[in-house]
Each structure stands twice: as structure tokens, then as C-alpha cells.
Amino acid sequence: NAGVTQTPKFQVLKTGQSMTLQCAQDMNHEYMSWYRQDPGMGLRLIHYSVGAGITDQGEVPNGYNVSRSTTEDFPLRLLSAAPSQTSVYFCASTGDEGKLFFGSGTQLSVL
Amino acid sequence: AQTVTQSQPEMSVQEAETVTLSCTYDTSESDYYLFWYKQPPSRQMILVIRQEAYKQQNATENRFSVNFQKAAKSFSLKISDSQLGDAAMYFCAYSDRGSTLGRLYFGRGTQLTVWP
Numbered sequence: 001n002a003g004v005t006q007t008p009k010f011q012v013l014k015t016g017q018s019m020t021l022q023c024a025q026d027m028n029h030e031y032m033s034w035y036r037q038d039p040g041m042g043l044r045l046i047h048y049s050v051g052a053g054i055t056d057q058g059e060v061p062n063g064y065n066v067s068r069s070t071t072e073d074f075p076l077r078l079l080s081a082a083p084s085q086t087s088v089y090f091c092a093s094t095g096d097e098g099k100l101f102f103g104s105g106t107q108l109s110v111l
Numbered sequence: 112a113q114t115v116t117q118s119q120p121e122m123s124v125q126e127a128e129t130v131t132l133s134c135t136y137d138t139s140e141s142d143y144y145l146f147w148y149k150q151p152p153s154r155q156m157i158l159v160i161r162q163e164a165y166k167q168q169n170a171t172e173n174r175f176s177v178n179f180q181k182a183a184k185s186f187s188l189k190i191s192d193s194q195l196g197d198a199a200m201y202f203c204a205y206s207d208r209g210s211t212l213g214r215l216y217f218g219r220g221t222q223l224t225v226w227p
Contacts, residue, residue, distance in 0.1 A: 031213035033213065033214065033215075035215075035217075040120075040219055040220075041219060042115075042202060042217035042218055042219040042220055043202065043204075043215070043217040044217070045214060045215070048213070048214060050213075058214070088154065090156065092156075092215075094213030097144065097161075097163070098144040098146075098161075098206040098208065098213065099158065099161065100146075100156075100158070100213070100215060102155070102156040104154065104155060105154045105155070105156075107154075
């Protein structure tokens with residue numbers, strides 16, 4: 001059982017480049033989310049989805065785009081990367097009683 | 112909006128000793144979950160312990176236990192018999208049970224150092 005699979009683990013971008021962070025879960029969870037982690041800030045919610053076809057903004061959504069075409073997949077898109085988006089990104093899905101299952105994280109650097 | 116506060120950016124403990132990490136939260140809800148997550152240098156987020164607000168009994172997982180004070184909105188984590196492997200960043204987190212179940216609000220974390 002793979003759980004939450006997040007790729008890539010590391011990525012370096014130049015300002016203005018675009019990329020997609022992939023996230024897939026095999027637990028048939030309806031709720032999925034993306035967080036970013038910055039030093040001294042904890043984890044902050046970027047976007048979330050309560051099911052296929054439904055997405056909504058979290059605390060820090062600017063500069064990011066998401067879609068949820070299937071229950072399994074929830075990719076996060078950076079359309080035009082900025083240095084302020086240098087961070088560690090986590091995808092998560094929610095199981096019973098609010099328990100979150102996290103991916104292994106993506107270290108993103110934007111130069 | 113719900114907020115979670117960890118007032119100790121750093122803590123340290125001697126191996127085999129006990130340490131308590133503090134967490135307070137603010138919410139108008141009566142039914143919710145509280146969590147402690149551990150993040151070692153590997154970056155993986157590991158669930159340490161979970162508390163349901165409607166349960167008065169404090170949760171315990173082996174050497175980890177919580178002191179849940181609902182009226183005071185306090186949720187501290189006690190680590191007994193500390194081990195070198197306990198060294199990590201610890202995050203306190205809150206989640207509603209209602210329509211926003213699954214959305215976690217995190218504190219800023221406490222970096223725990225364990226000395227041999």
C-alpha cells in the first residue's frame with residue numbers, strides 16, 4: 001500500500017518557469033490538500049479538495065493552481081515561479097477521524 | 112479562524128529525562144481533533160498522537176502522552192524517557208470535525224534537541 005506518493009523530491013526552477021508537483025493517493029480518500037512549509041511558519045494550507053471536481057483555496061493560494069479530475073490525483077501547478085515560492089511542499093490526504101497522511105515532501109528552490 | 116500557538120521555538124532535554132512541549136489553540140467549535148506531528152531531519156511528517164475533544168481522557172501512545180485542558184484550550188505533549196531518536200521538530204495541529212474536516216491548522220513548531 002503506497003499511501004500518498006509525491007514527486008519530485010527536489011526541484012530547482014528559474015524565476016518565471018512553470019512546473020507541476022504531482023500527488024497521488026491509493027486510499028480512496030475524498031479530502032486532499034497541499035501545504036507549504038517555511039522556516040518559523042509551520043505548515044500553511046495552499047489549496048484543498050473535498051472530492052473529484054471540487055477545489056478551494058486555503059490560506060496562501062496566490063501563485064498556485066490545482067485541479068482534481070480523479071479521486072486519486074491532486075496536482076499543484078506553479079504557473080510562473082517566483083523566489084517567494086521557495087519552500088518545502090507537502091501533499092496530504094485525510095482518512096478517518098481527521099488523520100492526515102502526508103507525502104514525503106518536495107524541496108523547491110526558485111532562483 | 113482557528114489559530115494554534117507553540118510558544119517554545121526550541122527545547123532541549125537530557126536522554127532518559129522527561130520534557131513537555133506546550134501548545135494552545137483558539138476555536139469557537141466544541142468538537143474537534145488535536146494532533147502532535149513529529150518531523151525528523153528526513154522531512155517526513157509522522158503522527159505522534161491524536162486527541163478527540165469530546166473525550167476527557169488524555170491520549171497516550173507509549174512514551175508520549177498529552178495533557179488536554181479543553182476549557183483552557185491547552186494541549187501539551189509529554190515525552191517520557193527521552194531518546195536520541197526523539198530529536199525532531201514537533202508540530203501541534205488542530206482540525207474541526209465538521210465540514211472542514213481534513214483541514215489542519217498548524218503551530219509554528221518546537222525544535223527538540225536530545226542530549227546524550
